[in-house]
Amino acid sequence: MTQPPRGSAAPPPGPAVPGPPAAPPRSAPVPAQRPGGAPAAPPPPRRRTAFAEGVDRLRAAAVTEPGRLRIIGALLAVLVVAFGAVTAWQMNERAAAADDVLSRSQPLSSAAAGIYRSLAEANTAASSGFLAGGQETEDSRTRYDKGIRAAAEGLVTAAANSEPKSPAARTIGELNRLLPEYKGLVERARTYNRQGFPVGGAYLRYANEKMQKEMLPAAEDLYTKENQRLSADYGDAEPYPWAAIALGLVLLAALAWAQHRHYRRTNRVLNHGLVAATAASAIVLVWLVVGHGVARAHLTDSYEHGVRSLNALNEARIASLKARGNENLTLVSRGAETTKADGRTYDSYDLAFGKNMDALGTALAEAGRLADDKAGAQPVAAANRDMTEWKKRHASAREQDENGNYQQALDLVIGGDGATAECFDGVDAALATALGHEKAEFERAAGDGLDAMGYLPQGAGVLAALGAAGALIGIGRRLSEYR
Amino acid sequence: MRPGADAAVRWEGVPVGAVPGKGGVRMRAQRLRTGLRGWGGVGAMALACALAVLAALLLPMVHSHGADGARPDDGGRGAAHGSRARAAQECTDPEKQTLAPSGDDGPTIDEIRSRKGGKRKLVVGVDQNSYRWGYRDPNSGGDARLEGFDIDLAHRIAKDVLGDADAVQFKAIPTDQRIPAIQDGRVDMVVRTMTINCDRLQDVAFSAPYFRTGQQVLAPKSSKITGYDRSLAGTEICTAAGSTALSTLEQDQKDGKLPEGVDLRTTVPNQLDCLVRLQLGEVDAVVTDGALAASQAAQDPTVELKGDAFTTEYYGVAMKKDADDLVRRVNRVLEQWRADRAGGWQHSYDRWLSETMDDAAKSLPPTPQYLRGS
Known part of the structure; x- marks a missing residue:
């Protein structure tokens, strides 16, 4: 502001001294009495390039005040438009990324977790059905059907939102191929079970192998990929729009300088057009900084309290499903699969069950730490209580099985009152509640973030157009004084 | 002969590589030692050759003994299967x-x-x-x-x-x-x-x-397989890992008694899993004990036992x-x-x-x- 008009942008070439408003042209090689008018066809001996001619004309214009005013006006207008455009572009990108977080990548990450969960649920239900004998219970059949249906629906959603030929699309295709195969095996198992043939059990083992070795790893892979995409979208939405901010500051400085120059030359304090341009630019800049800052805070909040909680809860739910599946398989296999560790022989499925329960404990502890309100913490605490009870009941079921009381062990696992099935259902229901709550939290925070950026690109565009018009009008008014 | 010769070379190779000594008496002593070892190597090679020749002479006898038991429609003493490695220990009639x-x-x-x-x-x-x-x-x-x-x-x-x-x-x-x-x-x-x-x-x-039983072939009724014979050429056969069926088939394949192109790669934890593979068309036939093959056939009316048992085994x-x-x-x-x-x-x-x-x-x-x- 205190900067002297000399030595700033668009330096006047030669000994141009800021003189009175009407400075007559001096030492002009080309007649330029009518600046901006039609070129007066200079008679040079040789034709010169258009660029060289343009530079000459500009140099000629720069020595007259109207010429300088024209240049200043043009530069200001260009700066305002550029500021508006860069702001709109950068904020549009961030808003799109935030929108992706809210309406695409997070739902897809949830959908992938859902696919995994549904598959594991169906498989666990199928093995429970087998444990119960040929006549499946209504409950296990419903669960199996629900799992398969949810997995199929989840795959359709995931397929619709994946980019063609991407790794995620390939994984989805693979799962789409395996699901009917798996279902076919389970159907055969059911048929043979009903006829009383043990080959039904063999089919179920084969189906389980397909699920454990091919489908669940693929679903886990999909979940990992979708989570990476979610992180990438967050990464695109959160960085400050530095280019727009810097351009805005340069623009404000230029406007200030132009007004200061105006004041020095005319003693007039306010040029309405320039003031309007300054106001518009300042509004855009403030809107930009505050809007993005608020959006960023909301997005960070949605990540810290939404996504991280959701991830922990999804992990807990998957761990509990895996644990339930392994608990069932311990009984289905009757000690057929063993693993050696530290010189001791363990039942492979029971060993896996222990690991799954540890994972469940860790994920629940994490979810409890992340839960930031009572509505979020309560279901996690309930899941924790059920898990503790589950471990206790599981231990007594194992003891029965170790003592050869298979039937009692079976009753303790898939029976009614006092069976581990109750605890598993409790954990699952509590986690579903917690997931619902955290999902709402996430949507609220991410939605607020998106709203904070809403209309910013459009607003920046409109205000920039107004600002550019203001600058041109302001300069035009001064210019008209030379006519 | 190859394995014996290889062993001798490897055995000899180690001390030769270790020769670079310091000199003087030690070096001479070392050279003497390596010289002796060299002779030892030659001796080992000779021994290996002799053993290999002996084995080559003995093997056909063992084989012919096994072949007697393995001939289809025999139903005789086939229990010597898988026992060739310990033939020297005179295990007959286990x-x-x-x-x-x-x-x-x-x-x-x-x-x-x-x-x-x-x-x-x-x-x-x-x-x-x-x-x-x-x-x-x-x-x-x-x-x-x-x-x-x-x-x-x-x-x-x-x-x-x-x-x-x-x-x-x-x-x-x-x-x-x-x-x-x-x-x-x-x-x-x-x-x-x-x-x-x-x-x-x-x-x-x-x-x-x-209980007395014997290995038998199980295949779909519509299959061209007729038993444990040439009709198995180019088929995939399922067996249980660690079963006598698998060891018998592997030995017969080694001895060239199985027809060309029989694929034994499908092994499963339990013989019943073979029926699953057979029904899904992943294999062409199952080989298992006749008693178990019969229990598989009982669960699926479209498969049947093909031919008679080609070994005799006791549970x-x-x-x-x-x-x-x-x-x-x-x-x-x-x-x-x-x-x-x-x-x-x-x-x-x-x-x-x-x-x-x-x-x-x-x-x-x-x-x-x-x-x-x-």
Whole structure:
């Protein structure tokens, strides 16, 4: 502001001294009495390039005040438009990324977790059905059907939102191929079970192998990929729009300088057009900084309290499903699969069950730490209580099985009152509640973030157009004084 | 000859590489030593050659012996299968290598009886997937009890040892885990359609035989396969990992007795899994014991046994190698079981197997002989 008009942008070439408003042209090689008018066809001996001619004309214009005013006006207008455009572009990108977080990548990450969960649920239900004998219970059949249906629906959603030929699309295709195969095996198992043939059990083992070795790893892979995409979208939405901010500051400085120059030359304090341009630019800049800052805070909040909680809860739910599946398989296999560790022989499925329960404990502890309100913490605490009870009941079921009381062990696992099935259902229901709550939290925070950026690109565009018009009008008014 | 020569070269190569010594007397001594070693190498090579020639001369004899037993439609002494590696140990008639029956207690039986509370049970390794041998009826309405021919025998042994037929803990064991389970002490015995053979006798002790069977081919009725013969050319055959079927087929393939292009790569934990593979069209045929093949055919009317059994095998109860008292005790139980007309061998056969197998006389093993001294 205190900067002297000399030595700033668009330096006047030669000994141009800021003189009175009407400075007559001096030492002009080309007649330029009518600046901006039609070129007066200079008679040079040789034709010169258009660029060289343009530079000459500009140099000629720069020595007259109207010429300088024209240049200043043009530069200001260009700066305002550029500021508006860069702001709109950068904020549009961030808003799109935030929108992706809210309406695409997070739902897809949830959908992938859902696919995994549904598959594991169906498989666990199928093995429970087998444990119960040929006549499946209504409950296990419903669960199996629900799992398969949810997995199929989840795959359709995931397929619709994946980019063609991407790794995620390939994984989805693979799962789409395996699901009917798996279902076919389970159907055969059911048929043979009903006829009383043990080959039904063999089919179920084969189906389980397909699920454990091919489908669940693929679903886990999909979940990992979708989570990476979610992180990438967050990464695109959160960085400050530095280019727009810097351009805005340069623009404000230029406007200030132009007004200061105006004041020095005319003693007039306010040029309405320039003031309007300054106001518009300042509004855009403030809107930009505050809007993005608020959006960023909301997005960070949605990540810290939404996504991280959701991830922990999804992990807990998957761990509990895996644990339930392994608990069932311990009984289905009757000690057929063993693993050696530290010189001791363990039942492979029971060993896996222990690991799954540890994972469940860790994920629940994490979810409890992340839960930031009572509505979020309560279901996690309930899941924790059920898990503790589950471990206790599981231990007594194992003891029965170790003592050869298979039937009692079976009753303790898939029976009614006092069976581990109750605890598993409790954990699952509590986690579903917690997931619902955290999902709402996430949507609220991410939605607020998106709203904070809403209309910013459009607003920046409109205000920039107004600002550019203001600058041109302001300069035009001064210019008209030379006519 | 190649393996012997290779071994000699490798054996010789090490000291030569270590020669760079410091000089003087030591170096001369070293050279002398390497010189001797060099001769040692030549000697080893000569020995290897001699052994290889000897083996080459002996092998055809062993083979021809095996071939006798393996010829289809023979039904004779095929039990020498898989025993070639130990031919030198003169293992013939492995089903007779067991101890005479006795009701005396010993350390193994005392240990089982000393188990406390809920653990006072005989731990028996069984199969839960062999239809009518050891399986859980899926339609038992939530009743998880295992049943079948093998299970009857296990209950009978438990009644004799612990006085309670239900004092048994059944552990399901995959085919290739039967021997490790006994050796690790995870089970007291294995009653699981387990063939007595010379290889296994190295690791476990067997009771007297309680059932006679032989390897047979199972294939879809519509298949062109006619039995264990040339019609198997270019087919994929499924076997259970660690089964006598697999070792027999591998040996026959090595000996060039299997037709061209037979693919044995599909092995499964349990013979019943082979029926799944067969139904899904992943393999063309299954080779397993005739008794088990019959139980597979009983579950699927579109498959059948092709040709006759091409080996003769005997099922026995497997126990720890040093559990002499238990072996004698089980042999006494088996004697009583055979003699018991009301609830014994014949009764169990009629109940479980007569539907799927034709003639009990073919399955009843000959009167046991007890040739093992101690």
